[in-house]
Structures are given as structure tokens and as C-alpha cells.
Amino acid sequence: MRYLPHTEEDIKEMLQTVGSESLDALFSMIPENCRRSEDMNLPESLTEWELDKLMENLSNDIAASPEYKSFVGAGSYEHYIPASAQYLLSRSEFVTSYTPYQPEMTQGTLQAIYEYQTLVSRLLGMEVANASIYDGASALAEALLMSIRITRKNKVAVSQLVHPLYRQVIKTYFKPSGYEIVELPYLESGLTDISGLKDLEDFAAVAVQSPNFFGCIEDLHTVGEMAHEKKTLLVAAFTEPLAFGLFKSPGSLGADIACGEGQSLGIPQAFGGPALGLFAGKLKYVRHMPGRLVGETVDRGGKRGYVLTLATREQHIRREKATSNICTNNSLCALASAMYMASTGGTGIRSLARLNYDKSEYLKSAFRNAGIGIPFEGATFNEFVVKLSGGSRKAYDRLLKKKIIAGLDLAPYYSELENHYLFCVTETKSRAEMDRLVQEMTS
Amino acid sequence: MKEIDELNLPEDLNYAEDHEWVLRDGDTVKIGISDYAQDQLGDIVFVELPEVGAVFNKGDEFGTVESVKAVSELYIPISGEITGINKSLEDSPELVNTDPYKNGWMVQVKPGNPDELNELMNRNAYLEMLKGME
Numbered sequence: 001m002r003y004l005p006h007t008e009e010d011i012k013e014m015l016q017t018v019g020s021e022s023l024d025a026l027f028s029m030i031p032e033n034c035r036r037s038e039d040m041n042l043p044e045s046l047t048e049w050e051l052d053k054l055m056e057n058l059s060n061d062i063a064a065s066p067e068y069k070s071f072v073g074a075g076s077y078e079h080y081i082p083a084s085a086q087y088l089l090s091r092s093e094f095v096t097s098y099t100p101y102q103p104e105m106t107q108g109t110l111q112a113i114y115e116y117q118t119l120v121s122r123l124l125g126m127e128v129a130n131a132s133i134y135d136g137a138s139a140l141a142e143a144l145l146m147s148i149r150i151t152r153k154n155k156v157a158v159s160q161l162v163h164p165l166y167r168q169v170i171k172t173y174f175k176p177s178g179y180e181i182v183e184l185p186y187l188e189s190g191l192t193d194i195s196g197l198k199d200l201e202d203f204a205a206v207a208v209q210s211p212n213f214f215g216c217i218e219d220l221h222t223v224g225e226m227a228h229e230k231k232t233l234l235v236a237a238f239t240e241p242l243a244f245g246l247f248k249s250p251g252s253l254g255a256d257i258a259c260g261e262g263q264s265l266g267i268p269q270a271f272g273g274p275a276l277g278l279f280a281g282k283l284k285y286v287r288h289m290p291g292r293l294v295g296e297t298v299d300r301g302g303k304r305g306y307v308l309t310l311a312t313r314e315q316h317i318r319r320e321k322a323t324s325n326i327c328t329n330n331s332l333c334a335l336a337s338a339m340y341m342a343s344t345g346g347t348g349i350r351s352l353a354r355l356n357y358d359k360s361e362y363l364k365s366a367f368r369n370a371g372i373g374i375p376f377e378g379a380t381f382n383e384f385v386v387k388l389s390g391g392s393r394k395a396y397d398r399l400l401k402k403k404i405i406a407g408l409d410l411a412p413y414y415s416e417l418e419n420h421y422l423f424c425v426t427e428t429k430s431r432a433e434m435d436r437l438v439q440e441m442t443s
Numbered sequence: 444m445k446e447i448d449e450l451n452l453p454e455d456l457n458y459a460e461d462h463e464w465v466l467r468d469g470d471t472v473k474i475g476i477s478d479y480a481q482d483q484l485g486d487i488v489f490v491e492l493p494e495v496g497a498v499f500n501k502g503d504e505f506g507t508v509e510s511v512k513a514v515s516e517l518y519i520p521i522s523g524e525i526t527g528i529n530k531s532l533e534d535s536p537e538l539v540n541t542d543p544y545k546n547g548w549m550v551q552v553k554p555g556n557p558d559e560l561n562e563l564m565n566r567n568a569y570l571e572m573l574k575g576m577e
Binding site: 287312313317318321 | 489491507509
């Protein structure tokens with residue numbers, strides 16, 4: 001649906017129709033003390049030249065690619081985005097893809113969201129996906145609330161190798177609810193310690209991220225079997241969905257809900273947002289799902305059409321009994337990822353995932369050969385942890401001056417992991433860049 | 444929607460203010476929603492019922508019924524333990540519309556306090572209440 005702003009004349013006509021003298025008169029029922037009377041205190045508007053200069057100065061203060069070579073992932077990944085996806089997204093019908101309440105006006109948007117849901121379901125190996133929510137962190141928090149609704153139990157277990165910021169968001173969500181969060185520790189192997197699962201009674205869900213925050217592939221299948229024995233749901237989280245081009249999908253490993261970040265699928269990093277919350281589950285739990293859903297149906301003439309469906313779960317109908325206060329979706333980002341997935345296709349995603357894996361393994365062995373330790377030995381996708389000798393901060397700062405961002409310091413998130421850095425290698429890094437990184441780090 | 448005099452309100456049932464009906468059946472009772480309730484809700488597409496063994500106090504929410512236009516909570520008219528649920532509503536929720544008193548029953552309950560049954564309305568009292576709501 002196109003977005004057309006109202007002209008002064010439109011506004012005048014509409015005011016006449018409703019019998020109001022002015023916009024102020026129209027809003028007069030809003031109490032005086034809730035309205036702003038003085039003008040907004042905004043700076044003078046800039047010319048295009050001035051604005052360009054301002055943004056250029058700002059960007060000189062930030063270590064952003066392509067000038068900088070960043071080896072950081074940790075929830076936000078640098079991937080090539082095909083020009084086709086960018087072009088399609090810039091079409092005005094998609095740019096204003098706001099919640100399509102009116103199916104007679106918005107078949108295009110509805111179908112695009114439906115295709116997105118289908119692609120997400122297939123990538124994650126799940127039966128049904130929603131129309132997206134805000135980001136990976138809110139998707140995970142919503143998944144845990146959903147498992148509490150399904151099981152009517154009020155405790156959840158969350159792996160410490162779930163992204164640290166996601167765990168903060170879960171805590172924020174849970175704070176007023178009184179639900180309990182138990183964190184599962186991790187082992188020296190860089191995997192979640194699941195031995196405690198057999199003693200967990202009355203838990204709604206176990207949330208494990210794979211690849212986890214250290215980049216390691218978790219044994220979701222075993223976690224799922226142990227959880228299901230206790231009538232506890234497996235919530236499989238992720239920050240890098242491209243991994244499922246190579247590794248088994250959460251659905252095929254027994255996940256009841258799969259949720260995480262979709263930024264890797266055609267959305268620019270943009271300094272951390274906007275992002276995309278992928279959310280999928282088993283069909284039998286669909287009525288407990290948060291967010292919007294688009295379904296396929298037929299019209300009176302038997303022709304295929306698309307509509308919002310199962311809306312009775314949502315806030316505008318169920319009020320305080322709604323499954324979630326999320327009553328929208330992240331449409332533009334969802335469409336971007338649908339176009340990305342459609343552009344790459346199943347085999348494209350597979351070879352792209354392979355490329356990420358191979359390059360990451362190349363850097364890993366180059367580090368090993370240079371005498372740099374890899375503390376967690378298990379399989380990884382495009383991220384892994386390295387352990388540097390003391391004084392590693394100096395090396396990091398020295399490389400930063402050379403416009404290389406040498407991984408993410410893990411100590412602020414895991415105080416026991418001093419001198420440990422999380423590295424990420426995607427298809428955007430060349431062999432020469434990786435060789436230079438290793439050379440600079442060991443010189 | 445039906446006029447009040449078109450409603451089917453059997454004599455052998457008791458009724459609650461929230462439009463549930465109760466049928467005494469030996470030691471247990473069956474509970475569903477009245478013809479008036481199903482007619483007001485319209486086409487029912489989903490009924491969520493509790494697990495067998497769940498225990499409720501009178502007035503507790505024991506499930507939800509979803510129609511194409513709304514979702515309503517179900518309130519239990521007497522205290523007791525759920526001893527059975529109507530599994531056929533899982534696949535055929537429309538039974539609540541077509542046959543609210545027989546095949547559209549919802550839960551079977553072992554009453555915790557049989558005296559509460561006497562506090563429910565008979566057909567005529569319920570009909571009077573409905574007339575008063577118009």
C-alpha cells in the first residue's frame with residue numbers, strides 16, 4: 001500500500017467533514033496539561049551540503065566498515081546484500097508496508113509476509129512462523145512467556161551461553177511477572193552444561209542458543225530429549241540463522257519454539273538496528289504465539305487470497321488477555337529478509353553458509369599455527385573464541401589504529417574469561433585480510 | 444441472532460449468570476454454554492479446555508471459547524475437580540454452535556460443594572434474567 005501524506009487541503013476537507021474548525025479543536029478533548037503548547041526546541045534545519053558534512057564528521061569517529069576490517073559478530077553480522085533485494089525493498093509499495101488490516105487493499109504486502117513466513121519456517125525447520133517481531137532478544141523473551149502460557153508452569157532455564165544482552169532483555173520482560181529464571185552454567189568445552197536438566201522439576205522451558213555466544217554448536221537434540229522427558233519445552237535461540245544453511249535446523253532437532261535474530265538475512269548492520277525477530281513454533285501451539293500471522297485462503301469466487309488470521313489472540317481484540325502486547329511486526333525488515341532468502345535460494349544459502357564456515361576455519365587454523373590458543377574445541381560456524389596471552393588489550397588497541405577490529409573482548413560479559421576474544425569471519429573477509437590480521441597480532 | 448423466545452433452554456438443566464449450563468449426572472456434572480451464549484458468540488472456531496485433574500473454585504476461569512469475532516473466558520459455575528473434557532471439540536468446535544447441550548458439552552466436574560448446585564438458576568429464572576438484559 002502506498003503512503004501519501006495529507007496536504008493542507010486534505011486536512012481542511014476532513015476537518016469540514018467531521019465538523020471541526022481546526023486540528024487543535026479536534027484534539028481539544030485531550031487534557032490541556034497533556035498537550036505541548038510551546039514549539040519543539042529543534043536546531044535550525046540544515047542544507048543538504050551541511051547535513052552531508054555533519055554525517056561525514058560523525059562517521060569519522062566510528063569504526064565502521066568498509067574502511068575498517070571488523071572481525072566482530074556477536075549478534076550482528078556483516079554479510080553481502082544482493083542489489084536485487086535492496087532494489088525490491090526500495091519500491092514504495094513495500095517501503096510503507098505497515099500492518100495490513102485491510103485485505104482488499106493490501107494483497108501484495110500480505111502475500112509478501114506470507115512468503116516470508118514460509119521461508120522462515122523452512123529455514124528453521126518449523127511448522128509455522130509468525131510475521132516477525134522486533135529482534136532476536138524480544139523474540140526469545142516472548143518465546144519463554146509463550147512456553148509459560150502453554151505449560152502453565154512459571155520457571156524457565158536459560159543457558160549462560162545465550163547472548164548476554166538477550167538474557168538482560170529476558171530479565172527485563174520477567175521482572176514484573178514474578179516468573180523465575182534459572183541460568184544453566186557452561187562447561188570447559190564451550191557448551192552448555194545440561195547435566196542439571198534431569199533435576200529440573202516444573203520448568204516451562206529450557207532455552208539454549210546454537211550456535212551459542214562462543215560460536216559453538218550445541219547438542220540441541222539431547223537438550224530436547226531431556227527437556228521433553230520433564231514435559232518442558234525446548235526453546236532454540238540463535239543469533240546467526242545462516243548457520244542453518246549448513247547445520248541441522250532447530251526444528252529437525254526437536255525444538256518446540258525456534259526464535260532469534262534475522263539481521264544476517266539481508267539487513268544492514270546499521271550500528272545495531274533495526275533488527276528482525278524470527279519466531280516459529282509447532283503448529284499445535286499456534287494459538288499461544290505472539291505477534292501477527294498471515295494466512296492463505298480463498299475469496300467468494302474461489303480465488304487465492306491472503307488475510308491476517310488468528311487475530312483473536314491479539315491485543316486489539318483480547319485486550320489484557322492477549323498472548324502478547326506485540327500487536328505488529330517488523331515488516332520492512334521481514335520483507336528484506338524474504339527478498340534476501342528468495343534471491344539466494346536454498347542452494348545459495350547452503351553455499352554461503354559453507355563459505356562462512358570454511359573462512360572461519362581458515363582463520364582458526366592460522367591462529368593455531370601462529371601459537372594462539374583456541375580454548376573451545378567443538379564445532380563452530382562463523383565465530384570462535386581465541387585466548388591471547390597477557391597484555392592482549394595492547395594488541396587490540398594497536399590493531400584498531402590500523403583499522404582492524406580484532407574480535408570482541410569477552411571479559412565484560414564473562415569476568416572469568418580475561419584475554420578471551422570472540423572472532424567472526426563471514427564471506428566478506430578475504431584470505432589476505434585474515435593473513436594480515438594474524439600477522440599483525442603476532443608481530 | 445435469535446430472539447429470546449427462539450432460544451432452546453432445556454428444563455432439566457441449571458444455568459449460571461455467565462451463561463454456562465450444568466447437568467447433574469450421578470456423582471458428577473457436565474458443563475457447557477447456553478444456546479444464548481453460543482448464538483451471541485457466533486461461529487466458534489476454537490475451545491480451550493483445562494486438563495483433567497485440575498481443581499477450580501466457583502467463578503474461576505476454566506477455559507476460553509473463540510469465535511470468529513471474539514474470545515470469551517469460561518467461568519466455572521461450581522467448585523470442583525475436572526474429571527473429563529470433551530475431546531471432540533478439539534477438531535469440531537462448531538459442535539458448541541450446532542448442539543450446545545449434547546455433543547457440545549465442555550467439561551465434566553466432580554462438585555467440591557454440592558450445595559452450590561442449588562444456587563444456580565432453573566430455566567425460568569434464567570429466561571427472566573435474559574429478558575431483563577434486553
